[in-house]
Amino acid sequence: MNVEETLAQISKEVSTCQKCALYHSRKLAVPGEGPANSEIMFIGEGPGFHENEQGRPFVGAAGNFLNELLAQAGLKRTDVWIGNVVKCRPPGNRDPLPEELSACDGYLERQIAAINPKIVITLGRFSMGKYLPGAKISSVHGQMRRVGDRFVIAMFHPAAALHQAALRPSILKDFSLLPNMLEQARAALKRSGPVKVEEPKEEPKQLSLF
């Protein structure tokens, strides 16, 4: 199975998934989207109202802001993969529960393994918690760290920056540094040799994120 086929298979499974209670409240699951060879994967929290209606990630006001931030970094939305830690909308946009994060994590793990990006950018605290448990976003945002075969950068969620004007300069600055960080990541991964792409052979373990 090539990468496109693997991603399509995961999307198909997500569309009918009933592994956690969030399937009750979804209209459309949101598996995530972007090119199979994306060097950057953005991972947010979960679908909101518009995402649930359209089955696509980041299509509301926060999505428009994300598009602006990408443009500022010289990137198009179609250059990057965008998804969430949970694929179905929590009712009333509440925070996802630990058991929902744990149930859905296997899909994201498979997507990351298939795409094998150079950089994973976490948007908000739930995706940050997957890589940097216990970290404070205000302390670590915009810093690139090596995590296994790739780099991870935690950033504020665009929705947070839309609602809190004080966060706007920070998120703008973090995105402006992205082209430089991508160059650094490319160079570092080239020096350390090719990254092994491996699809999980069995159903991935459900990870507890807390």
Ligand code: SF4
């Ligand atoms: S949130 Fe994830 S685990 Fe829960 S029903 Fe949707 S796809 Fe399945």
